[in-house]
Every structure is written in structure tokens, then in C-alpha cells.
Amino acid sequence: MPVLSDKQVVHYQDHGWVAPVDVLSEEEAAGLLAALEGAEVRYPDDLHGGHRNNAHLVLPFLADLALHPVILDCAAALVDRPTALLNSVLFIKEPDSAAHVSWHQDATYMGVDSADLVTAWVALTSSTAESGCVSVASGTHRDGIRPHVDQFGPDNILTRGQYVDGIDEATTVDVELRPGQMSLHHPHLVHGSRPNSSTDRRVGVAFQSYVGAEVRPSRGEHHVLPVGPGPVDPSFTVVPRPIGECTAEGRAVRAAANAALSDVLYHGSAERRPY
Numbered sequence: 001m002p003v004l005s006d007k008q009v010v011h012y013q014d015h016g017w018v019a020p021v022d023v024l025s026e027e028e029a030a031g032l033l034a035a036l037e038g039a040e041v042r043y044p045d046d047l048h049g050g051h052r053n054n055a056h057l058v059l060p061f062l063a064d065l066a067l068h069p070v071i072l073d074c075a076a077a078l079v080d081r082p083t084a085l086l087n088s089v090l091f092i093k094e095p096d097s098a099a100h101v102s103w104h105q106d107a108t109y110m111g112v113d114s115a116d117l118v119t120a121w122v123a124l125t126s127s128t129a130e131s132g133c134v135s136v137a138s139g140t141h142r143d144g145i146r147p148h149v150d151q152f153g154p155d156n157i158l159t160r161g162q163y164v165d166g167i168d169e170a171t172t173v174d175v176e177l178r179p180g181q182m183s184l185h186h187p188h189l190v191h192g193s194r195p196n197s198s199t200d201r202r203v204g205v206a207f208q209s210y211v212g213a214e215v216r217p218s219r220g221e222h223h224v225l226p227v228g229p230g231p232v233d234p235s236f237t238v239v240p241r242p243i244g245e246c247t248a249e250g251r252a253v254r255a256a257a258n259a260a261l262s263d264v265l266y267h268g269s270a271e272r273r274p275y
Helices: 006-015 026-042 060-066 069-078 248-265
Strands: 017-022 088-093 101-104 117-123 134-136 181-185 191-193 202-211 223-226
Touching (some): 006 017, 017 069, 026 060, 060 202, 069 117, 223 248
Antiparallel strands (some): 017 181, 088 202, 101 191, 117 202
């Protein structure tokens, strides 16, 4: 039986998102959180605030999560024969911090030729309105790509600090998740998140994004992790799953993937952050 019901698929199609979806038990999520925070202590140079892209290429437990059968089943219900994962991002907000994500659309700078992809956002801690959960502007995925302004704010987690102006926050929806749950959203959906005003760390990982079989790069190189039985188009560069934590081989794979990702995300930008 599919993980997503027909009603949930229709909700995604109509609103551009669906949540919550149970992926892990709270105990399993706590185990992954402990593994991640342990890795942060052991490998501070690999997992600090400016180096949180594509950690699934150096941490096997994150690669396993990216390939979790519940996530892949959901992706298959929303895109056409998903073949690969483009990237991942650790979204971590410290307690009572100003870190936030401005209103934006994922597809704006992704450098692919189609919207046949879906992002899975998995909570490893509670993600609430107080702690700065993802907020969505329902239905905005139907409008195509909107103009974005690059602001490079120091507290903005996004690469370019890009944002869409004119969003009525009174109409947006806070997507609250318990540990182990995920939300799924369309690459054209306008979404963001407020600062964490709670006393707890908020930790989530976005698998951004699972691409359908007909998606191709529109610019740059894309280093992707295969996720399905079908072949990955040769216009993508296939990367392996890590065999150990932060090995020399894994670090080299991640470094190449991040350099290529940076070139794609900062295309046309007058400024470039180190992430």
C-alpha cells in the first residue's frame, strides 16, 4: 500500500505541500540526532554552520535516511520515476537565535530544466512555530518562478539570502513536525521559516530534491546520488554512498559536489558565500 493516500497526493497537487508524514519513530529520530551531534563533535571542520550541504556524502546514516523506503515511496507518488537525489542541507537553528530562512522557491537557482522534483524535509527534533518550523504559502507553486532579490543577510540561512517580496504572512501555514516526521514540498512553492525563539535546538535535514527520470541539468554539473532501480541520465555525475564517516574518499566526493553546487547556486551572483 502506498504511504501517501490519494487525498494526500491531491493536497500536494493543489497546495504544493503535504505533511506530516511519519518516516521514523521518535526513538529512531533521537538515535539519528545523537549520531549527527556526535559527528559534529568528532568532525567540527566538516559539519560547522558554514558547511552543511551534502553531509549525506560523508555520513552513512544520512545517506541511509535519504534512501529510506518511506521517503522514496512518497517521492515516487509525486514525481515521475525518481532516479536521483540532487543535494541535501542540514537546517540547524540554535536556541534563541536569529537564524531564519527568507520566503523563496527552491527551483529558482537549482539549475535543472523541470519542476518534476520534490523536497523532503525530515525533522530530527520537534519543529514548531516557536522553534522556527517551515512555513508555506499554499498554492504558490501554481504561479511559476517569482522574482527573487538577493540580500545576503548575515542571519539568513539561504546561500544568497534570496527572498520573494509581497508574501502575506497572515495567510501562510506553519508546518509543525514531531521528531521523525517529514514534510514534502514542490520546487515552486514559496516557503521560509522564522527564527528559533525556543530554548531547544531545532534540527532538520532537507533532501533537495528527488528528481524525475526526465529531469536534466540546465546549467552546471550536478553530482547526484542514485535512488531508484532505473538508470541515472549521463548528464548527471553519479556519486557513491559513503562507506564510513568523513573518510578521505567521502570528503573528496563531497568537496567536488559542493564546488559544483556552489557554481550552480551562485550563477550570475555578484557575491558568493563559502556555502
